[in-house]
Amino acid sequence: MYCVFLSIKARMVSPAIALAFLPLLLTLIIRYRFFFVLFYRAVLVRIWNDCATGLTREERAYQYVLTNATPGDPESILETFDIWCSKVEFISNIGPKKGKILDRLLMEQRPLTVLELGSHCGYSTVRIARALPLGARLYSVEMDQRNAAISEKITRLAGFDDDTVELIVNPSDEVIPRLRSDYGLERLDFVFMDHWKKCYLPDLQLLEGSGLLGKGSMIVADNVLFPGAPKFLRYLRKSGLYEWKVHRATVEYSKGIRDGMAELVYQGIK
Numbered sequence: 048m049y050c051v052f053l054s055i056k057a058r059m060v061s062p063a064i065a066l067a068f069l070p071l072l073l074t075l076i077i078r079y080r081f082f083f084v085l086f087y088r089a090v091l092v093r094i095w096n097d098c099a100t101g102l103t104r105e106e107r108a109y110q111y112v113l114t115n116a117t118p119g120d121p122e123s124i125l126e127t128f129d130i131w132c133s134k135v136e137f138i139s140n141i142g143p144k145k146g147k148i149l150d151r152l153l154m155e156q157r158p159l160t161v162l163e164l165g166s167h168c169g170y171s172t173v174r175i176a177r178a179l180p181l182g183a184r185l186y187s188v189e190m191d192q193r194n195a196a197i198s199e200k201i202t203r204l205a206g207f208d209d210d211t212v213e214l215i216v217n218p219s220d221e222v223i224p225r226l227r228s229d230y231g232l233e234r235l236d237f238v239f240m241d242h243w244k245k246c247y248l249p250d251l252q253l254l255e256g257s258g259l260l261g262k263g264s265m266i267v268a269d270n271v272l273f274p275g276a277p278k279f280l281r282y283l284r285k286s287g288l289y290e291w292k293v294h295r296a297t298v299e300y301s302k303g304i305r306d307g308m309a310e311l312v313y314q315g316i317k
């Protein structure tokens with residue numbers, strides 16, 4: 048009898064509680080609308096599309112690029128990716144705005160040996176490869192086999208062969224210590240970090256320990272403000288090994304979420 052009473056009472060109270068919380072919920076949605084939109088686009092739409100197509104979102108993007116971009120034309124491949132990612136489905140490519148900062152740094156630096164951590168679908172790989180001087184080589188690391196397969200196809204579609212872009216399918220913490228022995232590298236002129244943010248600091252320290260960074264080597268790290276890499280930034284403040292700054296920007300394919308890309312120049316061991 049008591050249980051029945053409680054259940055009737057609970058049913059009467061629930062709508063009242065829901066109504067009381069409605070203004071709070073609406074305020075949260077309005078205040079954090081960018082995050083809701085991102086969550087909706089990046090998670091809910093993705094799950095729905097994965098089930099409906101039987102493909103990953105990276106494979107869907109690849110199919111779109113393959114059908115609509117001009118083979119052998121890196122610009123066309125990047126533009127086609129940008130259309131898909133801004134209009135259809137979010138993919139965490141560096142995107143056109145932060146991409147332009149990366150382009151400029153590469154043009155200024157003219158690096159001969161480049162390491163990319165986190166190739167994903169190959170968007171930034173193509174972006175880097177097209178900015179390299181003649182004879183330069185990019186080593187692009189991707190640990191996810193399905194993403195790596197797409198990156199390889201996109202890179203070749205853009206017209207870059209194995210001599211310009213070498214894709215390494217393994218986790219970065221296994222690859223970095225073997226860059227000297229397995230790939231014959233002696234120095235890295237430029238490193239682009241865009242893999243999981245928790246790997247930024249341990250991988251930077253692995254690079255320092257590898258002896259591959261020389262005075263003037265540049266490291267560019269994306270998303271240091273969103274989702275953010277606080278330990279990495281704290282280390283930069285303390286270490287004294289780098290001259291560094293953060294280029295302010297917004298998250299790829301979004302207008303409102305603030306982000307930043309860190310530019311580090313290694314000063315050598317003091």
Ligand SMILES: C[S@@+](CC[C@H](N)C(=O)[O-])C[C@H]1O[C@@H](n2cnc3c(N)ncnc32)[C@H](O)[C@@H]1O
Nearest residue numbers: 140141165167170171190191218219241242243
């Ligand atoms: C944000 S996406 C990279 C986007 C890409 N740089 C671009 O702008 O086109 C991150 C990628 O890093 C890969 N990744 C994450 N942690 C990694 C690690 N420790 N080693 C290698 N790849 C990693 C993920 O599998 C994912 O494909």
